[in-house]
Amino acid sequence: MNNKWKQIVAISAIAGISWLLVQNPYTHIYLTQLTDHSVVSMKQEDELLLQIKESTKKYEIAPQDARIDSVWKTVPAYNGLRVNIDDSYKAMKKEGGFDKDKLVYQQVPAKIHLKDLDPAPIYRAHPEKPVVSFLINVAWGNEYLQDMLAVLKKHNVKATFFLEGNWTKKNPELAKMIRGGGHEIGNHSYSHPNMQNISSQATREEIRKTNEVIEAVTGVKMKWFAPPSGSYRDETVKIADSLGLKTVMWSVDTIDWQKPSPEVLQQRVLSKVHPGAFILMHPTESTAKSLETLIINIEKKDLDVVTVSEAVDEERLNP
Template sequence: MKIVFFTTISKKLITGICITAGMLIIISSFLLSKYVISVNLVEKNYSPIYSVETNEKKVAITFDSTWGNNNTIEILNILDKEGVKATFFLLGKWVDEFPEETKEIYKRGNEIGNHSDSHPSMSNISAERLTKEITLGDEKLRKLTGSNTKLFRFPSGEYNKDLVQVVERTRHIAIQWDVDSIDWKEQGADIEFNRVIKNVKPGSIILFHNGAKYTTETLPKIIENLKKEGYSFVTVSELIYKDNYSIDHRGVQKINN
């Protein structure tokens, strides 16, 4: 009788443990699935890269080439003299007008990015039109340099989440800037110099234009000043992270921990 009673109690105990364990598994699975679903519903921050989070004192100088008269060769001579490589975002129609300057940019070891073909307004552009703009720009650049572009800069810096996704589908990385010389306003060499120096930090992307009046005057001074402060200069592709990164709401690219 004692043995039977013990066996009966043991069976009931084991059954209760199994039921409890089963319920815990079901509850855990349910909670885990809700967590996974919640994580999957978190929207990716579709933003261009404005700057890079880094402890290294390195920055990228960029130029937008759009139309009209330009100082490209003089800028290239300054960069060569200073031992600096920059990234040039070229408009397709600018490339049509200045094919030799385009080839010279590439020949001298600078990086070339896509700036669209015709600089259309981004406020009401369709995905199809933007894709065509990028494709046409790439075709013209590839014809002259034999190389494909990896970077894209929105005309006038205007974009939205949907347009960033279009750029990604064309296998380009959208690049903005966090330091703007505003040289196109041509307010004066000292104003442009101080504006840049004041705002530069490690990981900055600096914006100039190859057709602005004072850029060739301020550029060597800015480079020399930043060199004295311990900065080095890299192209945008050398500055940014290629994988395992995120971009925060400010457009700062960071390595995921």
């Protein structure tokens, strides 16, 4: 029975019209049953729709704008969620009852984004986003790189490698291997200076020259800059921004350059890891031997290991 016929039957029942009965007295029983069924069905549908509409208050999440925090500096935006009432209704209609697991959501974008903020370092992704990123700074440690790449490939994990320009020039095949593994590549200066102490002109040249070398070797146009040893001043960040790069720091440090045992390094990271964490590491023996254990245990915490670009993306995960 189509919707138009249902409406006619329902109207007839409400108004007390019995023209069908006049034509055929035996239709009385059928009409009564049909009308009762239609009224019940319409009532169930109305209740379902009402439940879905009421659920919006409980399950919807407001978007969060990007902002500058006094401690964490740049905090990326994070989308909110809105219940799509029509699609949710369609998803539940067949079952005839409300099921929160069948709610259909749509992302609600923030109003202020990273690009709208003044230049400031980024120490982590949004603290509600269930991801972490490996920041692998490369200026030495060639002997451990291939083992680390093999572990990342085994677990289908993509990291962000910050390459020194001079290292890239001397090791183009390794740089291409990193890129070939699908990893993200960032700028780690050209000669690993203390960026806090060098002139503005030297800062610009360090970043610009590295951009050119890495792009020539890998074809990648970079958007992230990691200052050597985490040393910078406000002007460093502004110069990087003028060259199209955001400055990246970290919230968890392996301190792997001190050559800790794998057990010490793993405990150090896993005791501090958090949603949105940027984990700093280098191609060292300690990290190479710890990497698989870190990946396994981080994922056990329901955190995905992703690149910096994926981590700061505003899309809300696991709605």
